[in-house]
Amino acid sequence: MTAEATAAGPETGVLAIAAAGPRLPGAWRVDWRPVALGLALPLLAALVWEALVQAGFASGRLLPPPSRIAVTLWKLARSGELWPHVGATAARVGAGFALGGATGILSGVAASYFPIFRRLVDPTLQGLRAIPSLAWVPLFLLWLGIFETSKIALIAVGVFFPVYLGVMAAVLGVDRKMVEVGRIYRLSGLDLARRILLPAILPSLVVALRTGLGLGWMFVVAAEYMGASEGIGYLLVDGQQLGKPDQIIAAILVFALLGKAADAMIVRVAAPALRWQDAYQGGR
Amino acid sequence: MMVPLRAVETPDIPDEPPMAGKGLELAFDGITKSFGDAAVLKGLDLTIPAGQFVAVVGRSGGGKTTLMRLIAGLDSPTTGAIRIAGTARRGLQPDVRLLFQDARLLPWQRVLSNVGIARGPGWKERARALLAEVGLADRAGDWPYVLSGGQKQRVALARALVTEPGILLLDEPFGALDALTRVDMHRLLTKVWRQHGFTAVLITHDVAEAVALADRVLVLREGRVAADIAIDIPRGTRAAGNPRLAELERRVLAAV
Incomplete structure (x- = not known):
């Protein structure tokens, strides 16, 4: 049965669960790279707008x-x-x-x-x-x-x-x-x-x-x-x-x-x- | 239909009679079954003695699965009666268990809970014992999806046996398995059949499998029993090359 067990890959299955499951210790270590990538665009837009208003190019009254x-x-x-x-x-x-x-x-x-x-x-x-x-x-x-x-x-x-x-x-x-x-x-x-x-x-x-x-x-x-x-x-x-x-x-x-x-x-x-x-x- | 002409090797199975046990006699009295206008079973009269291992072979649409569902009580015959241990039965039978082609484990329960699905007092101990019997004692805490096809079918076998059924129906349970795993499952099935002594009805399209495992092969054709062949050679000698086995296989094939 070892051949079958290896073929089914139970170990990888368990690891996948451990990575996805919220309850297991170690699951709190979040990979921040995709988060940072997702935040890049809105943060950039906010910074640009802030700079434009601060520099006096826009009044910022409506936005x-x-x-x-x-x-x-x-x-x-x-x-x-x-x-x-x-x-x-x-x-x-x-x-x-x-x-x-x-x-x-x-x-x-x-x-x-x-x-x-x-x-x-x-x-x-x-x-x-x-x-x-x-x-x-x-x-x-x-x-x-x-x-x-x-x-x-x-x-x-x-x-x-x-x-x-x-x-x-x-x-x-x-x-x-x-x-x-x-x-x-x-x-x-x-x-x-x-x-x-x-x-x-x-x-x-x-x-x-x-x-x-x-x-x-x-x-x-x-x-x-x-x-x-x-x-x-x-x-x-x-x-x-x-x-x-x-x-x-x-x-x-x-x-x-x-x-x-x-x-x-x-x-x-x-x-x-x-x-x-x-x-x-x-x-x- | 393609029927593989391949003998199944079961060299290390000793030929002993099954333990006298809990097997129940199964009898059909003039069973017919129609779905609308289509008659699937056209009059079955036969008796399967307690503890016998019967294989039912036949082409697709010959009524094999219908027969199985009638025995299990999932459907009712149009006419006629099914008698278990001498008494006519209707509806789902507590002493009949069914092994499907797909293992049908509940994906949201771990292996142990699947085996002990019927619950009842002391179910965990019995489920553990049966898992050990099918060689999967160490997988009790696993989810079904991490098991291979053969392992799932073993768990399903353990689940079917945990309530000590008098009759075990097997609906092409090894059809989806690879050849090596199938040989393992044949050995395991023969072993548990001896140990538990149930009456076994195996539905298969594999003639070699039928003659290798059964005491008796029934050929279903167009809703009737076209042949009823006793496999009168000891299990230990049913290896490829046995001329008597080859002859029996030819007779079954001719009737299909």
């Missing part, structure tokens, strides 16, 4: 130089003004994501598990999906008022569709052969769901949730744009109305950081459950 944005961001954070906004936006996205994600998972599972549900409900959902979600804004405002409910509902709608579609496709795509193995070994319905169906759909579920969360961040901007007294989106509106482009760009940066952090959180939480994947590692 403030990086130093001014940094100062604005620092002041917002330092004065404590930023944090209630971050908290409000994160709470809205969290509530909308929870609501849209949960209903998306439930209806996705129901639609794939019960053909009658799929035939009955899926055409309607597909029809609703064709509506650009921002078109809901006036209706939601009328129905649900101008406060939190309408905002969370709008975010939930944005999260729902990608999660619903992703989960339905994942359950329908579960390998029949794996389910057959479960039947032959007489797993109970609960064990079948827990030990075969759930792990089988987990990779697609993670992708669906990440897509949904991305849309959640998109929709929170729209929701806060349509009227809010706090939230990062409010900082955008405020910056526009009072002519403070540095505040707008600072708010955009905060959105980017929050979105990235939330996405990384999903990836981190799911990683231990996905270690079994013999996946292409992305051409390292």
Whole structure:
């Protein structure tokens, strides 16, 4: 069997996991060269713009130089003004994501598990999906008022569709052969769901949730744009109305950081459950 | 269909009868199976005694895999009944296990959990014992994807045996393996069959494999048993060049 073992290359497999897995000691040593390369262009642009403004070639009134944005961001954070906004936006996205994600998972599972549900409900959902979600804004405002409910509902709608579609496709795509193995070994319905169906759909579920969360961040901007007294989106509106482009760009940066952090959180939480994947590692 | 005319060498397998054991008798009473208008099995009547090793050969579409799925209880016969140890059975059978052509290990469970998929008290110890029996005791903690094709099939064999089935069905389990690995698997299968004493039904398109391993070869053709040939030479003498083996192989080939 040694020949087989060598042919399969288990050692290289284990090493690849060790390099990719976030939990193993030594995995924290990050190779900074690609990071530096990726940052080169935006940093260069920022430096050039900073130099042009400092040298007096540009006023920087509409496009403030990086130093001014940094100062604005620092002041917002330092004065404590930023944090209630971050908290409000994160709470809205969290509530909308929870609501849209949960209903998306439930209806996705129901639609794939019960053909009658799929035939009955899926055409309607597909029809609703064709509506650009921002078109809901006036209706939601009328129905649900101008406060939190309408905002969370709008975010939930944005999260729902990608999660619903992703989960339905994942359950329908579960390998029949794996389910057959479960039947032959007489797993109970609960064990079948827990030990075969759930792990089988987990990779697609993670992708669906990440897509949904991305849309959640998109929709929170729209929701806060349509009227809010706090939230990062409010900082955008405020910056526009009072002519403070540095505040707008600072708010955009905060959105980017929050979105990235939330996405990384999903990836981190799911990683231990996905270690079994013999996946292409992305051409390292 | 291409049937390789190659004898399988099994020189070091001693010819002893299997241990009297847990094998169950398997009988078909007028089994037919149709899918829509297409009749795949057209009346099977035969009995496989407890502990016998039967090979079923035949061309693609001859009904081999359908027969296997009926025995396992994955499908039901259109008419007729399958009797296990004398009683008619329907639905999935706890004492029948199936080894597929692809090992069908769950990729998200480590080797030990795959072998012990049926769980139950003390499953880890039993799974470890079976892994040792198929020579993979040291791979218990590995993910399936690091195993070779032959190793995966060994794990699947251990998984099938962990619940001590009375009947083991093998659906072309060695078809995708290279020739050397296949010889290893033939030895291993013969060994565990002796030790555990189950009734074995091996589906294969490889006539040489069938006559090398089985007590009896059934040829399925167009949904019927076209030949029922006893391989009446000891396993230890089934080496290439045995004239009796060659003759039996010719008879099977003629019936296919």
